[in-house]
Amino acid sequence: MSAQGSKVLSTAPLSNEDARWISLVKTQYTDPQGVHRDWESAERRTRPKGSLIDGVGIVAILQKPGEPPSILLQKQFRPPVAKIAIEVPAGLVDAGETAEQAAIRELKEETGYVGELVGSEFGISPIMFNDPGFCNTNLNMVHVNVDLTRPENQNPQTELEDNEFIECFTVPLTDLYVELKKLDAEGYAIDARIGTLAEGIEIAKRWKL
Amino acid sequence: MSAQGSKVLSTAPLSNEDARWISLVKTQYTDPQGVHRDWESAERRTRPKGSLIDGVGIVAILQKPGEPPSILLQKQFRPPVAKIAIEVPAGLVDAGETAEQAAIRELKEETGYVGELVGSEFGISPIMFNDPGFCNTNLNMVHVNVDLTRPENQNPQTELEDNEFIECFTVPLTDLYVELKKLDAEGYAIDARIGTLAEGIEIAKRWKL
Numbered sequence: 001m002s003a004q005g006s007k008v009l010s011t012a013p014l015s016n017e018d019a020r021w022i023s024l025v026k027t028q029y030t031d032p033q034g035v036h037r038d039w040e041s042a043e044r045r046t047r048p049k050g051s052l053i054d055g056v057g058i059v060a061i062l063q064k065p066g067e068p069p070s071i072l073l074q075k076q077f078r079p080p081v082a083k084i085a086i087e088v089p090a091g092l093v094d095a096g097e098t099a100e101q102a103a104i105r106e107l108k109e110e111t112g113y114v115g116e117l118v119g120s121e122f123g124i125s126p127i128m129f130n131d132p133g134f135c136n137t138n139l140n141m142v143h144v145n146v147d148l149t150r151p152e153n154q155n156p157q158t159e160l161e162d163n164e165f166i167e168c169f170t171v172p173l174t175d176l177y178v179e180l181k182k183l184d185a186e187g188y189a190i191d192a193r194i195g196t197l198a199e200g201i202e203i204a205k206r207w208k209l
Numbered sequence: 210m211s212a213q214g215s216k217v218l219s220t221a222p223l224s225n226e227d228a229r230w231i232s233l234v235k236t237q238y239t240d241p242q243g244v245h246r247d248w249e250s251a252e253r254r255t256r257p258k259g260s261l262i263d264g265v266g267i268v269a270i271l272q273k274p275g276e277p278p279s280i281l282l283q284k285q286f287r288p289p290v291a292k293i294a295i296e297v298p299a300g301l302v303d304a305g306e307t308a309e310q311a312a313i314r315e316l317k318e319e320t321g322y323v324g325e326l327v328g329s330e331f332g333i334s335p336i337m338f339n340d341p342g343f344c345n346t347n348l349n350m351v352h353v354n355v356d357l358t359r360p361e362n363q364n365p366q367t368e369l370e371d372n373e374f375i376e377c378f379t380v381p382l383t384d385l386y387v388e389l390k391k392l393d394a395e396g397y398a399i400d401a402r403i404g405t406l407a408e409g410i411e412i413a414k415r416w417k418l
Contacts, residue, residue, distance in 0.1 A: 002241055005240075005242075007238060008237070011235070011237075013232060013234065014234055014235040015226070022249050024228055024232075024233055025223055025289075026221050026223040027220045029215055029217045031286070032211055032286070040229065041288065041289035042231060042233070044343065059408065061416075069416050077238075078338075078341040079236040079246075079250065080234075080344055081345050085341040122411060125408060126399045128400065129290050129294065129398050129399065130340040131340060131344070132289055132292075132296070134289060134339075134344065135340070136290050137343050141408060143408075165240060165242075173413075173418055180335060181335055189338050190334075190335045192337035192401065193405045195335060195337035196334075196405045196406040197405040197412070200405065200406040200407060200408060200410040200413065201410070201413040202331060202409075203409070203410060204413030204418065205418060207382055209382055209413065
């Protein structure tokens with residue numbers, strides 16, 4: 001399914017009372033010197049009660065003998081930025097689901113691939129906050145291997161919702177930073193979660209870590 | 210200055226009309242099949258007119274002969290997440306300023322260090338969007354070297370605002386992922402921009418990129 005062809009028609013202020021999915025919040029707090037202060041922020045209304053996270057991101061590494069390890073990425077039109085964004089597969093966590101379960105389910109739905117959790121202390125990230133001075137949205141990044149030699153990964157079929165138009169593509173890990181720069185120049189919006197991951201790879205190479 | 214001691218007193222819904230710094234927006238758009246749809250999102254009101262970015266993040270690498278390269282990080286209480294967050298130094302871009310100028314200025318103000326831009330195609334990231342399904346907030350990540358042998362970096366003095374309580378610390382790049390896991394376990398909120406950068410370093414090590 002192509003991600004191309006979407007267009008913003010209009011934007012308008014939305015009152016907090018009319019919003020269904022997100023909300024504005026005012027927090028009163030004391031600073032380290034005991035002074036009372038206010039802060040304005042935004043939240044999702046969809047975080048399941050009792051859950052600490054909004055969603056998961058999925059770092060899915062595709063592996064095939066003789067080929068360099070590649071990361072699975074998505075193109076998807078994102079109205080808040082009025083562009084097609086380059087992102088890792090991701091999704092909200094359903095009530096009662098663990099982050100790992102959500103990651104395996106969303107990967108299958110959005111990309112068709114059957115992944116296996118990376119079973120180590122590197123399998124799931126700490127809870128990470130997307131922009132903690134602005135909002136409380138957050139995620140666990142779940143690390144998944146996709147073995148392309150497995151029969152169920154020969155002909156991946158997505159199970160997208162009616163309103164999901166997601167295009168998958170892959171990039172060799174070692175080329176990720178350069179490839180994102182190219183996509184940026186072509187007019188795509190780079191998601192910071194994949195952009196800074198690419199910067200980390202580049203830093204490790206440059207400093208020979 | 211310690212980042213400890215802040216406390217949330219209360220949170221309450223904030224009407225879009227009363228908000229000074231941020232706002233809710235409804236976008237009408239067409240999907241790839243031409244169907245009209247709505248999307249709710251949040252924005253900062255502070256982006257300078259004509260500017261494409263809200264702010265900069267700064268990856269500042271401290272260098273001293275005989276010591277491993279270390280990254281400069283900050284602890285700062287963030288009311289939206291009701292925790293002390295671990296972040297790279299960052300700041301909003303003033304009107305008329307380039308991202309690079311804002312990075313050097315903010316680094317000096319917030320940490321006291323005088324940095325030099327990494328002069329290569331790796332010096333500044335593409336514009337990266339923090340959570341493009343939720344908001345339009347974004348940044349350029351600017352890469353800066355801090356030479357600890359320079360006289361002006363012997364006794365760094367911060368120039369913080371009255372309402373800024375920022376604690377700086379450093380972590381060897383090669384330990385970043387493990388150190389962030391530890392800080393998460395201690396109750397700090399990990400900013401996704403540094404969290405995924407650490408994951409990138411770890412991925413590069415594991416795959417020997």
